[in-house]
Structure formats: C-alpha cells, structure tokens
Amino acid sequence: MNIFKRFQDVIDKRHEYAKEWKARTGGKVFGYMCIYVPQEIIHAAGILPVRIMGSHETQDVAESHIHQMFCPFCRDVLAQGLQGRYDYLDGMVMAQTCLHMHQAFNVWQLYRPIPYSHFLYMPSLVSHKSVDFFVAEIKNFKESMEKHLGGPVKPEALRHSMEVYHTNRSLLHKIYELRKKEKPPISGTEATQMMLAGLYMDKEEHNKLLQELYENIKGKTDGPEEEIRLMLLGSENDDIEFIKLVEELEAKIVIDDICTGSRNFWNNTTLKEDPIIDLANAYVNMPPCSIKNIGDRPGFKHTMELAKEYKVQGVIYAIQKFCDTYQFDFPAVQALFKEQNIPILHLEFDVTLPVGQVKNRLEAFLEMLKVSAFEPV
Amino acid sequence: MNITTLYKSSPLDCWPKAVELRDRHIREALTAKQRGKKLALISTDAMHALYAGFPDVVGLQLEAWAIHLGRFPVLARRCSEIAEQAGYGKDFCGYARLYLGSQLANVNPYGGDFPKPDFAVGIAACQTVGKWFDEAARYGDIPSFVQEEPTNIRREKLEPHLVDFLTEGFLKTINFLEKVTGKEIDEEKFIEATYNQCTSYILWAQICELNKTIPAPLSLKMMYSLFVPAHQSPCYKDTVEFNKMLKAEVEDRVKNQIAALPTERFRLLHFANPPAFFMDLFKVTDKYGAVFVGSPTVFTMGSAYTVKEDGTLGIKQHPKEKGIVLKNKEDCCRLLAEWRLNCAFFQSYYFPHRLQDYVHMMKAWHANGGVMHMDRSCQGQSMGLMEIKNALQKEGLRTIHYEGSNVEPVDFDANSITDRLESYMESLGLEKLEK
Numbered sequence: 001m002n003i004f005k006r007f008q009d010v011i012d013k014r015h016e017y018a019k020e021w022k023a024r025t026g027g028k029v030f031g032y033m034c035i036y037v038p039q040e041i042i043h044a045a046g047i048l049p050v051r052i053m054g055s056h057e058t059q060d061v062a063e064s065h066i067h068q069m070f071c072p073f074c075r076d077v078l079a080q081g082l083q084g085r086y087d088y089l090d091g092m093v094m095a096q097t098c099l100h101m102h103q104a105f106n107v108w109q110l111y112r113p114i115p116y117s118h119f120l121y122m123p124s125l126v127s128h129k130s131v132d133f134f135v136a137e138i139k140n141f142k143e144s145m146e147k148h149l150g151g152p153v154k155p156e157a158l159r160h161s162m163e164v165y166h167t168n169r170s171l172l173h174k175i176y177e178l179r180k181k182e183k184p185p186i187s188g189t190e191a192t193q194m195m196l197a198g199l200y201m202d203k204e205e206h207n208k209l210l211q212e213l214y215e216n217i218k219g220k221t222d223g224p225e226e227e228i229r230l231m232l233l234g235s236e237n238d239d240i241e242f243i244k245l246v247e248e249l250e251a252k253i254v255i256d257d258i259c260t261g262s263r264n265f266w267n268n269t270t271l272k273e274d275p276i277i278d279l280a281n282a283y284v285n286m287p288p289c290s291i292k293n294i295g296d297r298p299g300f301k302h303t304m305e306l307a308k309e310y311k312v313q314g315v316i317y318a319i320q321k322f323c324d325t326y327q328f329d330f331p332a333v334q335a336l337f338k339e340q341n342i343p344i345l346h347l348e349f350d351v352t353l354p355v356g357q358v359k360n361r362l363e364a365f366l367e368m369l370k371v372s373a374f375e376p377v
Numbered sequence: 378m379n380i381t382t383l384y385k386s387s388p389l390d391c392w393p394k395a396v397e398l399r400d401r402h403i404r405e406a407l408t409a410k411q412r413g414k415k416l417a418l419i420s421t422d423a424m425h426a427l428y429a430g431f432p433d434v435v436g437l438q439l440e441a442w443a444i445h446l447g448r449f450p451v452l453a454r455r456c457s458e459i460a461e462q463a464g465y466g467k468d469f470c471g472y473a474r475l476y477l478g479s480q481l482a483n484v485n486p487y488g489g490d491f492p493k494p495d496f497a498v499g500i501a502a503c504q505t506v507g508k509w510f511d512e513a514a515r516y517g518d519i520p521s522f523v524q525e526e527p528t529n530i531r532r533e534k535l536e537p538h539l540v541d542f543l544t545e546g547f548l549k550t551i552n553f554l555e556k557v558t559g560k561e562i563d564e565e566k567f568i569e570a571t572y573n574q575c576t577s578y579i580l581w582a583q584i585c586e587l588n589k590t591i592p593a594p595l596s597l598k599m600m601y602s603l604f605v606p607a608h609q610s611p612c613y614k615d616t617v618e619f620n621k622m623l624k625a626e627v628e629d630r631v632k633n634q635i636a637a638l639p640t641e642r643f644r645l646l647h648f649a650n651p652p653a654f655f656m657d658l659f660k661v662t663d664k665y666g667a668v669f670v671g672s673p674t675v676f677t678m679g680s681a682y683t684v685k686e687d688g689t690l691g692i693k694q695h696p697k698e699k700g701i702v703l704k705n706k707e708d709c710c711r712l713l714a715e716w717r718l719n720c721a722f723f724q725s726y727y728f729p730h731r732l733q734d735y736v737h738m739m740k741a742w743h744a745n746g747g748v749m750h751m752d753r754s755c756q757g758q759s760m761g762l763m764e765i766k767n768a769l770q771k772e773g774l775r776t777i778h779y780e781g782s783n784v785e786p787v788d789f790d791a792n793s794i795t796d797r798l799e800s801y802m803e804s805l806g807l808e809k810l811e812k
Contacts, residue, residue, distance in 0.1 A: 067763050069468065069753050069780075096529045098504050099726070099760045106728040107764055119727075121539070124501055125525045129545045136538035294499075294507040295523040322468055324756060328508045331464035332515060 003213050004190050007197035011240070014050065014200040019088050021048050021202060028090035031114075033077070033105055035259050036095035036122045036286070038279045040269075041142050043203065044153045044161040049093075051199035052077055052086065053238055056351055059083070065107045066100075071320040072351045073236060074100035081108035091116035091148070093141070098291050098325065116148045124292035126284055134280040142276075158275050164203050169265035171210040172198075175217070176262060179254045180310055183223030186213075188232070188253025189243045195261050196238050228369045231312040232256040233303065233333065234319040235290075235326050235349075242353055246316065249359075249366050255310040257303050263287045266302075290325040297332070304336055314369045315344040316362075343369060381666075381810060384592045384636035389599065391622050398606040398619055402441055407485075407492055409435035415558060418494035418513055420506060421609055422679070424713050427547060429570030429612040430562035430706070431554050437494055439509060441609055443472040446479055447653030447784035449486045456484055457785050471754025471784040473509040480516055496557045497521040498550060502528050503726065503757035522553040526717065528726035532684055535718055543714035544707075551706060564706050570612035571709045575695050575716065577611035578681040580620035582692045585676045587627045589742050592636030594627050597647055597669035598659040599637060608679035636668075640810050643667035643802075644743055648735065648765070649750040649758035650674060650783035655791050658798070664809050665802040670742050673735055674758065677722035684721050688733055690741065693719065728761050735765050739774055746805060748798065749778035753788055777801040 010017050018029045030042050031052040042049040054076025061082045062075040080086055081104075092114045094105045109117055120137045123130035146152050175194070178185050186194070194213070198206045228251040232243075238260050243253060256262050269282045293299035307315070315337055319326040330346060337344045345365040347358060389395070409416045414435045417428065421440040428436050447453050456478030461467060463481055465474050478484070483491045496519050499510025507523045514521030524546040527539055551562050581604055588595050595603065603623060606616040629635075645662060647669050652658060659669045676682060676690075685691040696703065696712055703709050717723060725731040739747060747769060749762045766776050779797055782788035 064767070065763050067751050067759060069751065069759070070756065099756055102529060102726075102728050103760060103764075106732075106761075110764070119529070119531070121527055121530055123525060123527075123542065124507070125523065125546075127545070129542050130525075133538050133542045136536065140536075290508075291504050294501050294511060294525075295521075297511060322756075324469055324505045325508065327466050327469055328473070328505055328512065332512065334464065 003209050004193050007193040010197040010201050030091035031089045033094045033101050034097045035264050037093045038138055040161045040165050044158040066103050071100045071322045073320045074104040076351050078104040081112050089114050093118045095120045095122040118144050125295055131280050131284050134284050135276050138276050166269050167207050168203050169268040172265040185217035185220035192240055192243050227252045229254045229313045231307055231315045233317045235323050236260050251366050255306050290329045317344055318347045321348045382639045384639045386636050386639040395603050399602050402609045405435050406437040415495045418497040420500045425612050426570040426574045430567030439476050440472045443475040443784050444653045446475045450654050450786040452486050470505045471782050475784050499523040500526045502526040524550045528723045532724045540714050544711045547710035567709050568703045573617050574611040576617050577607040581607035582681040584624050584627055587631050588670050590631045592641040593670040594630035596637035600675050604675050638668035640666040641668045643745050644670045646744040646747045647672045649752045652789050653784050654786045661795050661798045665807040666810050682721040683719045731761050736768050747776035751778050751780045752783050754782040
C-alpha cells in the first residue's frame with residue numbers, strides 16, 4: 001500500500017523531510033526529546049515539532065561525553081547532534097524524564113547550541129497538584145517560546161493545533177482498535193511505520209494519510225491464519241528491522257505500550273476546557289513511562305488491560321541496555337503476566353541489532369508459545 | 378624519598394563520639410521492634426524531620442542498609458546474586474539490589490533476621506529511588522507511599538508551583554504516616570525536629586568550609602564517618618551538639634595548622650560515591666602527600682549548601698535567624714520544601730548546575746586534581762562526569778576516572794584501581810614519600 005511506503009520514506013529521510021518542510025513553508029523546526037513535551041504549543045507557533053531519535057549506526061563521538069554505562073539510545077541521540085545531522089533545528093525542547101536523556105540534551109547544548117532550548121519539569125505522580133504544576137510549567141514554556149519568537153502564540157492558533165492533535169490521536173485510536181480483530185488489518189511493522197512517521201511529519205499531513213488508511217482497512221477481513229498475538233513493551237523502540245524479524249516468524253505484534261507507539265496517543269485532550277489545563281491533564285495522565293510509573297504504578301494496570309483487550313498470547317519486553325527503570329519494572333511485570341499465564345521474553349537492545357542472537361531467542365520463545373497455544377485443552 | 382612532614386597531625390578527640398553516632402541509625406533500626414516501635418523503610422535522603430513527629434516510628438534507611446551490607450563483601454555478593462536471580466540486572470542501582478537481595482534472602486550483617494519494615498515511604502528523587510520502595514513493599518506485602526521530590530530544577534528562580542507541589546507531597550507523607558500508625562503527628566516534636574535538622578545541616582556545611590584551609594584539617598575518609606550523624610539523624614539534639622563540638626575542634630585544628638595528612642602537598646576531590654568495602658582507597662594517595670579533602674556528595678548531601686547568584690556555594694540561613702516562627706505542620710512542610718528545593722545536592726541533578734558546581738568546588742577547596750568514580754551501581758552520581766572531566770581539563774585540572782561499584786565488590790578491582798591511582802600520582806609529578 002502506498003501509504004506505508006510514504007511512511008517509510010519519511011522515516012528513512014526524516015532530515016530531508018524537515019528541511020524540505022522548512023523551505024516550503026518558511027517555518028521553523030523544533031526537536032523534542034521524549035513525548036511528555038506538549039507539542040501542541042510548538043505547533044501553535046507554526047513550528048514543526050520532530051522527535052529526536054538515533055540512527056542505529058555505530059559511533060564514537062558521544063563516548064567522551066557520556067560514559068558507556070549509560071543507555072545506547074541517549075548516546076546515539078547525542079551523536080546525531082554532535083555529527084550535525086540536526087543542524088537545521090531552530091529549537092530543542094525536553095520534558096523531564098531520565099538522566100540518560102538529560103545528559104544527551106545538555107551535552108548537545110554545550111557543543112552544538114541551538115538558538116532556542118527549553119527544559120520542562122514533568123511531574124511523575126498524578127494528583128491534583130501535579131496537574132497544577134504542569135499547567136505552570138507549560139505556561140512558562142509558552143512564555144519563553146513567545147519571547148524567543150518575538151510574538152505571542154494566538155489563542156485561536158492553539159485551539160486549532162489542539163484540534164489537529166486531537167484528531168491525530170483519535171485516528172490512531174481507531175486504527176489501533178482494528179488491531180483487536182482476529183486478523184488485524186495491518187501488521188505490527190506497518191503500525192510501527194505509521195507511528196514513527198508521525199513523530200517526524202507535519203501532523204495535518206499525517207492526519208490525511210491516517211484517514212485514508214483507516215478508510216482502506218476498516219472493512220478488511222483477510223489476513224494470515226493462526227499467528228501468535230504478541231505485545232511489545234519496554235523502552236523507546238524505533239527498530240523496524242526488529243519488528244519485521246518478529247513478524248517473519250509467524251507472529252504478529254497486535255499492540256504495544258511504548259513511547260514510540262501507543263503511549264504517544266493513548267490519552268487525548270477533551271477540547272472542552274481551558275487549553276493549557278486540558279493539555280496538562282492529558283500529558284500528566286498519559287500511560288506512564290517506567291520512570292514515572294511509581295507509587296500506585298498505574299502503568300501496570302494499563303498494560304494488563306491492553307493485554308486483555310488485544311488477546312495477547314505472549315509479550316516481548318525489549319529495553320535499551322542500562323535502562324535502570326525498565327529493568328526495575330521487569331520482575332513485577334513478569335509476575336503480573338505469569339498470573340495470566342502469558343509468557344514474556346526479555347531482550348536488551350544496543351544501537352545495532354544482533355540479528356542472529358535475537359532471532360534464536362525469538363524462535364525459541366515463539367516455539368514455546370505455539371506449543372502452548374495449540375495444545376488441546 | 379624521605380618523608381617530609383610539613384604539618385602536625387593528631388586524631389580527632391571527638392572521633393569515639395562520631396563512631397557511636399555514626400552507627401546509631403542501624404542500632405535503632407535493628408532494635409526497633411523489641412522496643413515496641415514501628416519500622417519504616419525510608420530513604421537516607423528523606424526529610425527526617427517528618428518522622429520525628431512520630432516518636433513510635435523508627436526509620437530503616439535503605440541506602441545506609443546497603444552501605445552497611447557493602448562493608449561485608451561475602452554477604453554483599455550473596456545479596457547481589459539473589460537480586461540478580463530475582464531479575465534485577467547487574468548494571469543496576471547497587472543500593473536497591475543489595476537491599477532487595479537482603480530482603481529476599483533474609484540477610485542481616487549483624488546477625489538475626491532481616492529487619493522487616495512495617496511500611497515503606499519512598500521519595501522519588503533520582504530516576505530509580507522511588508521504584509526501590511515499590512518493589513520492597515511488593516515483596517514485603519506492606520503498605521507503601523511514594524512522595525515525589527523534584528530534582529532536575531533550574532535554580533535561577535524558585536517557582537511557587539514547585540514549592541506548592543513539594544509541600545503537598547510532605548503533607549501527604551504525614552497523612553500516610555498517620556494512617557499507618559493510627560496516630561496524629563506530634564506537631565511540637567515536628568517543629569523542634571525541623572529546627573534541629575536545619576541546625577545540623579548548617580553546622581556540617583560550616584565544617585566543610587573549614588576544609589578549604591591548607592592544610593586540610595579533615596580527610597575525606599574521616600568525613601565519610603563524620604557526616605553521617607548530620608545526614609542520617611539530623612533531628613536529634615545530640616547530633617546538633619556533636620556537630621557543634623566537631624566544628625569547635627576543627628576550628629582549633631585550623632588555628633593550629635593540624636592536618637589530616639601531615640605530608641599534605643597535593644589536594645584531591647573525589648566524585649560520586651566511594652566503594653563502601655574499600656574506603657582505604659582514600660589512603661592510597663597518602664604516600665604521595667596527596668590528601669582527599671572532600672567530595673561534592675559529602676559537602677552537599679544533607680547539608681545547607683545552596684548556590685548564590687554569583688555561582689558560588691553559600692550556606693543557608695537558619696530559619697530562626699530569618700525570623701521564621703514555625704507554628705504547625707503546614708509551616709514546617711513549606712519550610713522543608715523550600716529548603717530542599719534550594720539544596721545544591723538535589724539541584725545538581727540538573728546537569729548544567731552539576732557542571733558549574735563541581736568545577737567551582739574544585740577551585741573553592743583548592744583541589745589540584747580529581748578522582749572520578751564511574752559507578753556502575755549509581756547512574757545518578759555518575760551522570761555527567763565525563764563532561765565534568767572535560768570542563769576541568771580546560772581549567773588545567775587533571776582528573777582520573779575508575780570504573781567500579783559503590784556496594785558490589787565483584788565489580789571492583791582494588792588492585793588495578795590502586796595501580797591507576799598511583800600512576801595518576803606519578804603522572805602529576807609526585808613521587809612516593811615513603812620508601
């Protein structure tokens with residue numbers, strides 16, 4: 001389908017896309033690290049927000065800045081900055097998450113300063129005060145951006161941006177809903193292409209493609225028979241080659257709970273209240289990253305609900321090496337899935353994918369799942 | 378080369394008292410239940426004043442427990458293996474691994490059973506510390522509460538919403554403690570403890586200031602024991618009295634040029650946590666006349682250092698000196714929230730602050746070199762050290778780093794690290810003073 005080819009093109013040529021967008025519209029491009037950044041604010045200023053990701057290429061430029069015991073993703077991201085691949089950015093914004101990404105963000109500013117940068121503190125625990133807190137942080141961010149741009153973000157522009165993002169999340173929900181079917185109309189690979197392209201694309205363009213995609217697939221009933229239904233959990237994962245590898249082994253990833261996937265859109269704004277409060281509520285109440293999954297640990301409840309709704313038979317828990325927070329969650333997650341008799345495979349990723357090793361482990365895991373799935377009762 | 382003694386040196390008179398108070402927390406935690414108290418699993422970095430308002434509650438400080446375990450390498454190794462079997466990887470927060478391992482394996486380095494807490498109250502400060510308590514509570518099947526402490530905050534302006542957020546967090550902690558103990562907080566004790574905590578922190582910071590003197594009256598190895606009362610038990614009157622006594626003695630040492638190392642001719646700072654099982658690391662450089670005069674963690678953790686507008690470290694004023702009268706728990710919580718948010722240690726989790734502060738400390742304490750622990754067991758303390766190394770090099774200050782762990786002996790090669798330190802000394806042109 002041409003839509004997925006378009007998604008893959010954007011993913012492969014994300015820098016060219018952003019530069020072409022700049023040239024065509026005369027607008028600016030801001031990079032953001034982590035999905036807790038309220039992108040609507042950036043969009044409302046006529047700026048293209050793009051998520052900063054690594055390139056999955058080995059590098060040695062980041063090693064003298066961030067020690068190797070920190071996650072490979074943050075070093076990969078920093079390397080992109082140090083190598084000048086994001087020199088077209090006019091600004092960079094980060095919302096507080098993990099120490100690894102902080103280092104990448106801050107060291108980048110030291111060596112490749114960008115005309116505008118802003119750091120928002122993002123609360124972890126959800127409460128009335130944390131929403132108030134984030135309202136104040138969003139206001140500070142908006143004011144700082146307006147000061148840099150030399151003009152206010154107009155209320156009607158913000159409302160329009162919120163509608164655009166609301167539509168984007170709604171469309172993604174509708175498409176993901178179709179993946180609950182016994183024969184999901186799109187594969188995990190295609191869903192990943194759809195999600196990743198959305199991290200880099202103009203949201204209005206992405207919405208058009210999503211709408212077209214939804215119309216094309218909503219009535220689809222064919223698909224491969226008897227494939228194991230898997231869920232993908234863990235740290236950020238933009239490794240399409242990995243997803244393809246899984247799905248070549250007669251399994252399908254029907255749902256995920258990752259920041260490059262469903263967590264990006266799961267919680268939506270209401271469009272019924274003050275925009276800043278609406279945004280704060282939506283972002284604070286997002287299904288949490290593991291760093292924010294503390295106290296009552298609402299993330300686990302959300303994960304288990306997804307597993308049930310999507311009739312998941314197995315889970316792949318794929319994390320970046322040295323990711324303390326997702327590693328820490330693993331025993332608890334494993335215990336929860338064990339109660340449901342759902343096996344879980346734990347994988348650790350580096351910048352490049354060791355295909356042979358991973359394939360062996362996947363094959364063994366899926367073999368085990370196939371035996372247990374098709375054993376007579 | 379013959380030893381060249383440049384200064385007088387003598388042991389500290391208050392050292393026995395320091396050791397007694399250093400070990401108080403563990404003694405109290407291990408005997409809590411016998412004394413009819415409730416045992417709370419808390420963080421060493423918690424706001425201890427909150428717990429002082431509940432006299433029936435004794436804290437078992439998770440980090441301190443792990444450090445105590447770390448001093449027994451065989452036990453530490455066992456706890457680490459148990460944690461690994463439970464799914465907590467090796468490259469993972471060392472304090473958490475050792476605590477959880479000891480909980481799962483019922484290990485108590487002082488004999489008897491693992492002291493099982495009745496409930497857990499965590500603080501979510503660095504990226505994993507809040508999660509330790511969730512897991513400890515899960516295994517122990519005990520009630521738990523986590524309170525968030527913003528750390529990656531910009532110090533340029535103390536935002537009112539941050540203060541409100543943290544104040545609410547402290548009040549919710551009190552609500553939880555009231556629920557699990559069935560008693561209301563004793564506000565008088567809370568107020569007294571708040572004042573004592575501020576006093577203890579200020580006194581410790583003043584003692585650290587005295588170590589800027591040449592020769593340093595205290596070595597870092599001594600400071601790691603001396604700072605424990607202020608850090609782990611700041612609310613006690615005898616902690617306040619001890620720190621007054623210590624300060625007076627250190628002032629006397631400064632006046633009389635009594636050095637921690639009589640051959641001091643070179644000064645070092647240590648960055649990140651030290652290895653609990655190899656504190657003699659800090660004596661390796663003695664034979665070169667190089668003394669460790671401090672560490673950012675010892676200076677700023679649990680102390681009153683804040684950063685002034687000019688970027689230098691200053692000591693906070695006591696609330697009584699500012700005319701602040703605490704009347705109730707709300708007043709105390711707000712004061713503690715402002716205190717914590719103005720604390721250099723927690724602000725240093727925002728990397729630009731850490732870079733600025735650590736470079737400043739090297740100069741302020743007249744350090745000629747730095748030793749950096751790339752601690753695989755603590756990403757929070759190791760964050761940014763590579764960049765700090767680059768910044769210090771630009772200032773003409775040479776550093777060395779070593780990889781290891783603060784609590785896991787198997788990840789620490791004492792021989793090779795000792796060799797590296799000695800090579801570093803020689804690369805700086807220093808020769809051994811002892812034959």
